[in-house]
Amino acid sequence: VSADMSETRWDRLLLNATLATFAGDAPYGLIERGAIALHHGRIAWIGRMEALPDAPDMLASAVESLDGALVTPGLIDCHTHLVFGGDRANEFDLRLNGASYEEIARAGGGIVSSVNATRAASEEQLFAQSLQRARALLADGVTTLEIKSGYGLDLESERRMLRVARRLGRELGISVRTSFLGLHALPPEYSDRRADYVALVCDEMLPALAAEGLVDAVDAFCEGIGFTREETRRLFERAKQLGLPVKLHAEQLSDLDGAALVAEYAGLSADHLEHLGESGIRAMAGAGTVAVLLPGAFYALRETRLPPVALLREHRVPIAVATDCNPGTSPLLSLRLAAGMACTLFRLTPEEALRGVTVNAARSLGLSDRGTLAAGQRADLVVWNAGRPAELCYWIGGSLARKVYVAGELVSRRKPSRRSPSAS
Ligand code: DI6
Ligand code: FE
Numbered sequence: 001v002s003a004d005m006s007e008t009r010w011d012r013l014l015l016n017a018t019l020a021t022f023a024g025d026a027p028y029g030l031i032e033r034g035a036i037a038l039h040h041g042r043i044a045w046i047g048r049m050e051a052l053p054d055a056p057d058m059l060a061s062a063v064e065s066l067d068g069a070l071v072t073p074g075l076i077d078c079h080t081h082l083v084f085g086g087d088r089a090n091e092f093d094l095r096l097n098g099a100s101y102e103e104i105a106r107a108g109g110g111i112v113s114s115v116n117a118t119r120a121a122s123e124e125q126l127f128a129q130s131l132q133r134a135r136a137l138l139a140d141g142v143t144t145l146e147i148k149s150g151y152g153l154d155l156e157s158e159r160r161m162l163r164v165a166r167r168l169g170r171e172l173g174i175s176v177r178t179s180f181l182g183l184h185a186l187p188p189e190y191s192d193r194r195a196d197y198v199a200l201v202c203d204e205m206l207p208a209l210a211a212e213g214l215v216d217a218v219d220a221f222c223e224g225i226g227f228t229r230e231e232t233r234r235l236f237e238r239a240k241q242l243g244l245p246v247k248l249h250a251e252q253l254s255d256l257d258g259a260a261l262v263a264e265y266a267g268l269s270a271d272h273l274e275h276l277g278e279s280g281i282r283a284m285a286g287a288g289t290v291a292v293l294l295p296g297a298f299y300a301l302r303e304t305r306l307p308p309v310a311l312l313r314e315h316r317v318p319i320a321v322a323t324d325c326n327p328g329t330s331p332l333l334s335l336r337l338a339a340g341m342a343c344t345l346f347r348l349t350p351e352e353a354l355r356g357v358t359v360n361a362a363r364s365l366g367l368s369d370r371g372t373l374a375a376g377q378r379a380d381l382v383v384w385n386a387g388r389p390a391e392l393c394y395w396i397g398g399s400l401a402r403k404v405y406v407a408g409e410l411v412s413r414r415k416p417s418r419r420s421p422s423a424s
Contacts, residue, residue, distance in 0.1 A: 010037040010044050011408060013060035017071045019046065020389040021373040022359045028351055028389045029372070036071060038379040041407035046373055068387055072354070073373050074143025074380030074406060076361035077335045079271050079292050079322035081181075082137075083130045083161045083168075084151045086117030088327045111151075111185050114327050118151035118161065126164045127171075133325060134168045136333040138412050141401040143174050143380040146322075146365060148219055150181030155205050158182060162214035173411045175380075177365050179247065180209055183220035183227045183235055198231045202238045210242050217268060217366075221249040222258035229256055236265045245366055251275040252297070263287035269320065269364040272297065274305045281308065285315040290364035292320045293348075293356070295341035296330035309346055319348070320364045321356035336400065340393040350390040379408035386420040395421055 014036050021029035035052055037045040037060060056063045091109045147165035152158035162178050169176030182201035190197035209215050218239040222232045239246050246265050250258030252272035259270040259280035270284060271292035291312050312319055321342045324330040332338060339353040362371025370378045383403040398421055404412040
């Protein structure tokens with residue numbers, strides 16, 4: 001091979017792959033006996049092996065046969081509260097030993113205990129414990145991760161959370177998108193000064209953190225136990241002024257018409273949605289706002305009210321699925337398991353659930369360069385120890401991700417197993 005030839009060759013060519021591309025409307029966008037070429041961090045070519053323009057060794061510097069293994073886009077966890085101090089395992093234990101929520105709250109538990117632990121943690125401590133959680137998500141195939149602030153609730157602590165989120169992305173070589181969630185809970189020192197706290201968040205914290213480049217989007221907890229529609233609107237007005245996209249925790253425990261509010265601001269997503277009604281769904285459909293379903297919180301809260309999946313389908317609202325990884329209501333460290341729970345608990349089809357952690361999750365973050373396998377997209381992909389897409393939702397637990405690539409670089413690998421866990 002001449003020197004010029006090697007310069008025009010692709011960096012890497014994967015052969016004999018089962019490609020779930022999620023591009024187009026065919027089931028899973030499936031390509032059997034497929035090939036995918038990675039070059040300079042992008043997907044340079046994708047299609048059936050027999051359509052390759054030349055012999056593989058002529059085409060790429062590194063050629064690897066996958067023996068039929070499944071390849072998907074890198075998974076995208078579009079809703080997490082992954083950075084926090086401490087944990088609430090002790091409260092979980094107390095509750096299952098008969099303590100009531102009230103008793104736990106009186107003893108300083110609940111969300112306030114996570115705020116206290118987050119405020120008390122140094123940046124190094126926060127980083128170290130959050131890194132373990134991010135690593136777990138990555139090991140199960142996550143290549144893009146949204147992380148919210150919201151356990152600091154003062155400028156310094158919110159900044160520390162967002163800085164840690166950014167640093168996790170650099171450390172692991174994955175993409176992190178940050179959301180500012182200053183309106184998550186009322187901090188104890190403001191318990192009788194609500195309006196002052198909302199003003200602080202809108203007029204001081206958000207502009208300062210945005211100016212530091214720490215905020216990719218703005219979120220709020222619009223709920224009886226969170227913030228009102230009017231308070232949320234005030235935040236959204238400020239976000240609009242700053243040119244930042246919005247999203248919302250909406251209709252989780254009650255219907256405050258939050259989905260329509262976030263749609264009014266052409267929001268990226270409305271999240272949770274168990275109590276969402278048809279008017280909210282119409283508003284979301286009109287605005288192109290993605291519905292993010294969070295089965296981890298549904299499960300951990302032993303919720304029984306289901307999100308309106310049939311109506312979302314009917315109105316063609318794109319559905320995404322995420323872990324909601326947080327210490328209180330969803331200590332979930334596998335996006336693949338979240339997708340499986342979306343099937344079992346919410347009755348999504350495996351294809352819907354997997355589109356929900358790839359193409360629709362990308363859309364909910366405003367990202368168009370990932371979430372599908374197609375020429376020109378970032379080369380974020382996962383090679384699985386599985387042969388068919390539905391297996392990713394079907395197996396509960398286990399270590400299925402064999403190799404994880406971000407922008408063409410290998411960021412995580414495990415021993416290859418030629419077949420899925422169904423092989424004897
Ligand atoms: N919705 C929730 O369920 C969590 N946050 C939110 O906005 C609760 C967070 C916690 O309990 O720590
Ligand atoms: Fe959440």
